[in-house]
Amino acid sequence: MSGQQTRQWILANPPKANPVLEGDNATFKLEQKTLPALGSNQVLVKVLYLSNDPAQRGWIQDGVDPKRLYTEPVLKGDVMCAYGVCEVVESTADSIKKGQLVLATTGWTEYAVLNASECRPVQPDEKAGIRPTHFIGALGGTGLTAYYGLVDIAGAKPEDTVVVSGAAGATGSMVVQIAKHLVGCKKVIGIAGGEKKCKWVESLGADICIDYKASDFESQLKAATEGFVEVYFDNVGGEILDLMLTRMKRHGRIAACGAISSYNAPGEVGIKNWFEVIANRINIKGFILTDAIVAGKTGEMISKLVQGVKEGKIQLGPEVETVVPTKFEDVPKTWMVLFEGGNQGKLVTALKQ
Amino acid sequence: MSGQQTRQWILANPPKANPVLEGDNATFKLEQKTLPALGSNQVLVKVLYLSNDPAQRGWIQDGVDPKRLYTEPVLKGDVMCAYGVCEVVESTADSIKKGQLVLATTGWTEYAVLNASECRPVQPDEKAGIRPTHFIGALGGTGLTAYYGLVDIAGAKPEDTVVVSGAAGATGSMVVQIAKHLVGCKKVIGIAGGEKKCKWVESLGADICIDYKASDFESQLKAATEGFVEVYFDNVGGEILDLMLTRMKRHGRIAACGAISSYNAPGEVGIKNWFEVIANRINIKGFILTDAIVAGKTGEMISKLVQGVKEGKIQLGPEVETVVPTKFEDVPKTWMVLFEGGNQGKLVTALKQ
Structure with missing residues (x-):
């Protein structure tokens, strides 16, 4: 033919x-x-x-x-x-x-x-x-991006509190599950848009998920991150990233995965809190899954994800x-x-x- | 008394x-x-x-x-x-x-x-x-901040091209000298305000120093950083940081030391190029000299600076x-x-x- x-x-x-x-x-x-x-x-x-x-x-x-x-x-x-x-x-x-x-x-x-x-x-x-x-x-680029960014780039450990933006998205929802159920992080805080999505993110294992569309979003986020956080997995960039700079613990780590808030909005993103990066020694690392593929790391990651699915830790409903x-x-x-x-x-x- | x-x-x-x-x-x-x-x-x-x-x-x-x-x-x-x-x-x-x-x-x-x-x-x-x-x-907090940020935080090596903003300032002028004469970096590019300062930065060892007040600053910086750079030592934040995001080599390292452009200007700094952090896997590290002091690293650094002075590598004119x-x-x-x-x-x- x-x-x-x-x-x-x-x-x-x-x-x-x-x-x-x-x-x-x-x-x-x-x-x-x-x-x-x-x-x-x-x-x-x-x-x-x-x-x-x-x-x-x-x-x-x-x-x-x-x-x-x-x-x-x-x-x-x-x-x-x-x-x-x-x-x-x-x-x-x-x-x-x-x-x-x-x-x-x-x-x-x-x-x-x-x-x-x-x-x-x-x-x-x-x-x-x-x-x-x-x-x-979940078992392809999305799940791998979540795993690589959270574990390899941000170095999330069981003693860490982790914030994930875009938590109801493809990558974010996997980050939440990996953080809570594979790494066993102390506290996992999601950020998502709308009450329904937030409930779902909590059902995946987030201790709390905060609605960025809520009028009191900022005060809710501050309350949830009292004591500040070690890790922020950033899918959105922009205003939420700027706000998170004020919520990072000293020497906190940010995995910069995406910036969907700005992809269709040319021009500037206003950053008010850059000095926090210096004063609190924040480490920001951009990353792309390609590097993990080239380094031959993805096979092992996939195995861990599949094992997580089989043990009922990662939901694929x-x-x-x-x-x-x-x-x-x-x-x-x-x-x-x-x-x-x-x-x-x-x-x-x-x-x- | x-x-x-x-x-x-x-x-x-x-x-x-x-x-x-x-x-x-x-x-x-x-x-x-x-x-x-x-x-x-x-x-x-x-x-x-x-x-x-x-x-x-x-x-x-x-x-x-x-x-x-x-x-x-x-x-x-x-x-x-x-x-x-x-x-x-x-x-x-x-x-x-x-x-x-x-x-x-x-x-x-x-x-x-x-x-x-x-x-x-x-x-x-x-x-x-x-x-x-x-x-x-030069032999106090300023020189130490320059050394710690360039060598420990940004990990500058002889094969690296380094850009330094605020290059005619206290810290920047030491970064230029340490990069060129102690680390032996391949190329050192300063950014400073005004022709006189730029000439001086070049006299310290910068291969070139670019005047950010020049109308063609951006195109001059692009020309000087053709092929992109491994290390950016940031003393100023703001627009120059934003521009430098587009000039970093893949996996480039930024040592965030200061943001003098915004200290007296409350409100937002417009960042247009955040996506570069992700696409080019840029690593940004804020730092404060205090950490080096607490870690007991400064004695050795001071010795290296003093030795540099005695060998005529670091100018204290x-x-x-x-x-x-x-x-x-x-x-x-x-x-x-x-x-x-x-x-x-x-x-x-x-x-x-």
Whole structure:
């Protein structure tokens, strides 16, 4: 078989601020393409699930210096980049059979032709509650980012109190669980948007989760962090980061994982409390999972996460992900939910077949 | 002898923004006081030189939570805190004789009664070019802060390119010299205000020093940091820190020593480039010399600095300090020169006797 037809979402107009879904200036455009025939050691895959990650916003930023990105940027005219869980529908590789599920960087496409070496076969385990989507979430880059940032970068230990922002998000909800149930941190404080999300974060193991939309958020956070905290896992940047600078213990550690509050808002973030970094000897470390992958650390981390699942310490119930059944023409719309705070746990696009 | 009369500068109105020298709301007020008679193991000292440090601004900030300061704050009604080099004029301690020069936390006073244990005897060495003022500067807290921040905190190594802001200031000018002549860093780039200061920083060993007041400062800095830099020693915070986030090499290290740009400017500092911390895995460490003192590291550092002076690697010429002969009633006025960028090297108040 050759010449598989597919639709793809192309980056049409790299955005400076909010991505735009419609009009002449739309960020993405839908195209039809005929894929090439398979070469040797290649596979044709059908995308079942797409991963939605705040980091994707950085890859398409207009005018960014590619030297300052941690990955190849998506250029105008490229297929929008994304991780996907796919089914192999044709293979010329001995290592991968038709019907196998694989994880790969597919981009926003219905079908893709990939080198077998670019695909990682994955094996859901219904009995253990491990579903295909978990390989782009709790047991994929998301869970690994949470583990690496909390344990390796921030060096969280049982005696530490930990604050996690974006605690109801994909990474944050894993940080909460790892901190409380794997590391066994003394106290875990989540920050999330809205009462429902906060309740959920508490059900995952946070001692308390504070609603940043509440009018008395600041005083609630101060009360919860009385005595100050050793570790802050920052998913949001901006005002909450600024406030957390005043809540860190002397020599406190901040793992800077994301800054979703500013991804679509060009311009400045006002920092009032920078002097706290000096006066209280705060150590801030930015990090990217890639470094752990390159250092060969992720295998052991995955084992610990899987063991945590099997021991009932890490919840993989349906509530750890927001799976949105999506027609291919609505892929960008589902992705945008990330920036509206609309997801609980991992936001997954399930392509309607 | 007892009942020595002295004048003292008292903190009258802790400032929120710029300290004010005159009027009902003046930050400091001059008072006359009679000192107590000496107890056992005490000394009466006459202050010769006062150290002027940007950090002093933090100690008097209005409304600051004392728990967030790294030292006891100066409270309303207290003598303004400062380090001084003094002559002992009377002593009941065996360890300290009349006529000895000592370093102590005297505050803004003409005379003080101190416990002998609070005084560190110092020995100028004219032949080696070591003057009394150096014990509050290049061979005191200033030089130690430079050494500790550059070597211990930022981990500067010979293969590193280092940027130093406030490079013509007390600490910055020592960082430049230590980086170039003791560590032997590959390239040392200073940032200072005005052509004259920049020339001086280059004379200390900087490969280049860039004038932040120049209209093309940003493009000059970009050119000087082509290929990006491993280490940034930050004395100023604010806009220059924000710009430097875009000039750090992957896994670059920032030693956060000061933020003089914001000490008198309450409110927010706009940070546009926070995402660089994440994407380029920047490690930012705030630090305070106190930690090195407590850890017993400063003796070895002082030896290295003194050896550097003797080997001609560290310049202690008159240009490494701005010594301002000052009548006691003008002590606050001289201190304010710090915030106007008026000093080159260490700003020292020499009390007119």
